[in-house]
Amino acid sequence: MLGYVSEVFTSVQGEGIKVGQRMSFVRLFGCNLSCNYCDTPVNQKKRGALIVGNKIFQNPVTIDMLMEFIDAREVSMTGGEPLLQVDFVGALCDRLHGKGKSVYLETNGTLSSELKKIIRKIEWISLDFKIPTATGRPGMWSEHEKCLQTATQKKVFVKMVINENVLPREIDKVCAVIEKIDRKVPLVIQPVYGCVIPNILEIQKKALRRLTDVRIIPQIHKCMKLL
Numbered sequence: 001m002l003g004y005v006s007e008v009f010t011s012v013q014g015e016g017i018k019v020g021q022r023m024s025f026v027r028l029f030g031c032n033l034s035c036n037y038c039d040t041p042v043n044q045k046k047r048g049a050l051i052v053g054n055k056i057f058q059n060p061v062t063i064d065m066l067m068e069f070i071d072a073r074e075v076s077m078t079g080g081e082p083l084l085q086v087d088f089v090g091a092l093c094d095r096l097h098g099k100g101k102s103v104y105l106e107t108n109g110t111l112s113s114e115l116k117k118i119i120r121k122i123e124w125i126s127l128d129f130k131i132p133t134a135t136g137r138p139g140m141w142s143e144h145e146k147c148l149q150t151a152t153q154k155k156v157f158v159k160m161v162i163n164e165n166v167l168p169r170e171i172d173k174v175c176a177v178i179e180k181i182d183r184k185v186p187l188v189i190q191p192v193y194g195c196v197i198p199n200i201l202e203i204q205k206k207a208l209r210r211l212t213d214v215r216i217i218p219q220i221h222k223c224m225k226l227l
Contacts, residue, residue: 002060003088004029006080007051008069013076013104014221016126016188017157023104024072026092029059030084033108033130033137046084063092070096074124078106083114093121109158112146125156129174133165134192145177148185157186162203163195171203175210186213193222 006027013021030046050057052069075096082089082105093103102123107115109127129144130137148158160174178185187207191197200216207214 001088001091002062003066003085003092004046004059005050005061005066006048008066009052010070010072011226012221014219014224014226015190016159016217017186017215018104018124018126019217019220021074022072023074023076024070025076025078026066026070028077028079028082028085028089031079031081031108032084032110033081033135063088063095066092067095067099070101073100074102074104076104076106081108081111083107083111083118086111086114086117090118090121093118097121107147109147110140110143112143112150115147115150119150119153122154125151125154127151127156127158129158129160129177131160131162131166131170131174133167133170134161134163139170139173141173141177145181148177148181152182152185157188159188159190161190161192162197162200163192164197166197166203168206171207175207179210183210184212186215187211189214189216191216191218193219 006029008024008026010024013019013023029048048059050059050061077089096103103121104124105122106126107128109129127147130140132139158178178187189200189204191200204214204216
């Protein structure tokens, strides 16, 4: 089976509740969204070469090739949006499990049907809730809710990227969706890199009135100048 992959590298997880853990990252091409804060816009389309260190390979690539470059025990499927290549990702998960590795999926939380196809092959899920003031796009609350309902079969947390324009009603909506499904699902508030949000502690305090676990975690890999 062939897939379109942008890069493979090993580093520490820079976002969410598994921050600091060593992972191999498989970054896939293609995304169904285009968010204002996207830090990998080149991955939005399914075109380009695979880059591994200083080596360049032509896409599409095989799973056998990717396996040669994955050395950490935990592997992040990221993008772009990995679920746009759900069959390829599922086959890669099978190979990774055969090598005793676990899979961490980073998804934008808008493709619930595709998530259902692969959920049994994933150990951890980082599920984005895309709020309009940060993304520049309309809210996608229905799809986020469907994805979270499926994701709670495994270990999951919700990530909400915010900037200085965040609105109280957006925080309320995010909390309402999580609370409806399981208020114990962790919520990670992630400021856009470089943004100063003076009321961020009040945002956390407000969310904690409805949810059990709310954390403020910036993009650590950018602070440390890592990939």
